[in-house]
Amino acid sequence: MTSAAETFRLGLLALLGGMAIPLLVQLFLVLRNVQRVTNVLDRRLDRALGDLEDLTAGFKRATAAPPSWPGVVAAAVPALLAAGQAFRSSLTGHDDPANNHAQEKRS
DSSP states (O other): OOOHHHHHHHHHHHHHHHHHHHHHHHHHHHHHHHHHHHHHHHHHHHHHHHHHHHHHHHHHHHTSOOOOHHHHHHHHHHHHHHHHHHHHHHHHTOSOHHHHHHHHHHO
């Protein structure tokens, strides 16, 4: 027959095995839920980081180096001269597009 020590060992092994199986199943379920949550958070984080990347790219475009002063002056001078000429002609009443339109209606 088996000795009391062997019976005790066998009972202890059965008890530990009976406790280990539910613990391992529970650990599996917890780890699976953690994996699902991290996948959802990963997608949300990717979406948020993508939005942040778009935002920072927009800021970089908006704060890009402004055009050089000579380029600004070269573009502004003809526009200012044309505006001055239009203003002067509006004061004298000659060459007024609105006035020309009114004369065309009369004739």
